[in-house]
Amino acid sequence: MPVIRLYSPAAGPGGAALGRLADEVTALLGLPAGHCWVWWHRLDPEEAHRPEWRAGSAAPVGFVTCRETYGTEQVGALLRLLQRRLVDLLGVRPEEVYLTVQRAAAGELLVRDEIQAAGTPAPDAITDVVPIGFVHSERRELTDDDWGEVRSVIRLDASRFTPEALLGLDTFSHAEVVFRFHRVPPHKVQTGARHPRGNPDWPLTGIFAQRGKNRPNRLGVSRCRLLKVDGLDVHVTGLDAVDGTPVLDLKPWLREFGPREEAVQPAWADEVMRHYY
Numbered sequence: 178m179p180v181i182r183l184y185s186p187a188a189g190p191g192g193a194a195l196g197r198l199a200d201e202v203t204a205l206l207g208l209p210a211g212h213c214w215v216w217w218h219r220l221d222p223e224e225a226h227r228p229e230w231r232a233g234s235a236a237p238v239g240f241v242t243c244r245e246t247y248g249t250e251q252v253g254a255l256l257r258l259l260q261r262r263l264v265d266l267l268g269v270r271p272e273e274v275y276l277t278v279q280r281a282a283a284g285e286l287l288v289r290d291e292i293q294a295a296g297t298p299a300p301d302a303i304t305d306v307v308p309i310g311f312v313h314s315e316r317r318e319l320t321d322d323d324w325g326e327v328r329s330v331i332r333l334d335a336s337r338f339t340p341e342a343l344l345g346l347d348t349f350s351h352a353e354v355v356f357r358f359h360r361v362p363p364h365k366v367q368t369g370a371r372h373p374r375g376n377p378d379w380p381l382t383g384i385f386a387q388r389g390k391n392r393p394n395r396l397g398v399s400r401c402r403l404l405k406v407d408g409l410d411v412h413v414t415g416l417d418a419v420d421g422t423p424v425l426d427l428k429p430w431l432r433e434f435g436p437r438e439e440a441v442q443p444a445w446a447d448e449v450m451r452h453y454y
Contacts, residue, residue, distance in 0.1 A: 179202055179206070179212075179213050179214075179241055179242065179243040179255070180213075180214045180216075180241070180242040180243075181198075181199075181202070181213065181214065181215045181216070181239060181240075181241050181242075181259070182216045182218060182239065182240045182241075182242075183215070183216065183217050183218065183237040183238070183239045183263075184218045184220055184225075184237055184238045184239070184240075185217070185218075185219065185220065185230075185235050185236065185237035185238070185267075186219065186220050186221065186222040186225075186230050186235065187219070187235030187237075187267065188219060189217030189219065190217070190266040190267070194266055195215045195217060196215075198215055198259070198262050198266075199213040199214065199215045200213075200421070201258060201262065201421075202215075202255060202258065202259075203359070204308070204311065204359050204421050204422075204423050205251075205254060205255060205258055205307075205308060205423065206247070206251060206255065207306075207308075207357050207359060207395075207423060208359075209359070209360070209361070209362040209363060210359075210360060210362075217237075229273055234269060234273055235267050235268075235269060236263075236267065236269040236270070236273030236274055236275070237263060237267070237274065237275075238275045238276075239259060239263075239274070239275065239276040239277070240276075240277055240278075240279060241255065241256070241259070241276065241277070241278045241279070242278075242279045242280075242281060243255075243278065243279075243280060243281065244280070244281055245280040245281060247280075248307075250307050251307050252278055254307050254308075254334065254336070254337070255278075256276050256278070257334075257336040259274075259276055260274045260276065261336075306425055308334070308357070308423035308424055308425055309333055309334060309337070309338070309424055309425065309426065309427065310331055310332050310333040310334050310338075310409070310424045310427075311331075311332060311421060311422065311423055311424060312329050312330070312331055312356070312416065312418045312419070312420060312421065312422040312424060313329065313330040313331075313332055313420060314327065314328070314329035314330070314416075314418070314419060314420040315327075315328075315420070316329070316419050316420060317419055317420045317421075318419070319360060319390075319419060321374060321453070322452040322453050323452060323453075323454075324415055324416070324417040324453060324454055325414075325415050325453075325454035326414065326415075327414065327415065327416065327417075328404070328412070328413070328414050329401075329412075329413055329414070329416045329418065330410050330411065330412055330413075331354065331410070331411040331413065331416075331424050331427060332409060332410050332411075333409040333410075333411075335409055338409060339409075340408050340409060342409075343406050343409070343411065346403065346406050346411065346427075346429060347403065347405060347406040349403060349429035349430065350402065350403060350430075351400055351401065351402055351403060351429070351430035352400070352401060352403050352411070352413060352427060352428065352429055352430055353398065353399070353400050353427075353428050353429070353430045353434075354398070354399050354400075354401060354413075354416060354418070354424060354426070354427055355396065355397070355398055355424070355425045355426040355427075356396070356397045356398075356399070356418050356422050356423060356424050356425060357395055357396060357397070357422065357423040357425060358390040358391075358392075358395040358396070358397055358422075359395070359421070359422060359423055360419070361390050361391055361395050365391050366391055366392065366393055366395065367384045367389070367391045367392065367393075368384060368393055369383070369384065370382055370383045370384070371384065371387075371389070373387050373389065373445060373446075373449055374389070374449065379445040379448070379449070380443075380445060382445075396425070397417070397418065397422075399415075399416055399417050399418065400415075400430050401413040401414060401415040401416040402414045402415050411427065415454060417453075
C-alpha cells in the first residue's frame, strides 16, 4: 500500500483529483482500489527553503513510502506516473517535480494489522510484472455481456515505449491481450469450485474450468479485432476489459494458435457465452 505525501506552497488540486491519482497508482501496481493513500500538504514558503517556491512555482516535493518488495522497474514506472499527473494538474515543468522513495524494510511496515516480513511479497500486488499500458474505454461497469461492439484504446506507457514497439501490428486483423482484473479485491478471489456467474442452475465448476474474473492472480486473456494503430494507441473492438484496466502484454493473434481440432465445451458454457459478444 503506497503512501504518497506531496508538499507545496500552492493549494492542492482537490480530493477528487488526488483520488483519481491514487486509482491510477493502484492500477499500475496491480492493487485493488483503496490501497493507495495520497496527502497534499500546503506549506508556508517562508517556513521551508526551496528556490523554486520563492520564485512562485507550485511544483511539489513528494515522498513515496512503499514495500521493499516492489522492483526497481515498478518504482520507476510509479515515479513517472506521478510526475506526469502532477505536471498535468499543476501546469509545472517536469524538471520542477521532485520525488523520492522510501522503502519500508522487513518489520517496518504495518498494513491492515500485519507486519510485513523479509522477502514477503505483497499478497495483492504484481511483484514481477509492470503494465505496458492501460485500457481507455467508455465501458466502466463490470457487467458480463455485450462486449462485441465495445471500442477501446490500449495506450502504451510513453515513458517506456515508442511507436516502434507496435511496428507491423497493423498488418494483423486480431490481437491477444493479457490484462489484470484490477477491480477484483483479493478477498473475493476463488480458489475452489463455484457456480459460473453464481447461477445455481449451472453446475458447480472449478475455478480453472471456467473463465470468471475472480480467479487466482486475477489475470485475463482476450482476443479482439484490431481497428488501427496510431502512435502508442492501439484501437480495438470486442476487448472485454473496462476503462483503466492494466495491460500486461499485447501480441498479434495467429490462426495457427487456434485449436487444431474441433473445440468441445459443455452446454452451460454455451449459455454463458450466448450474449457475451
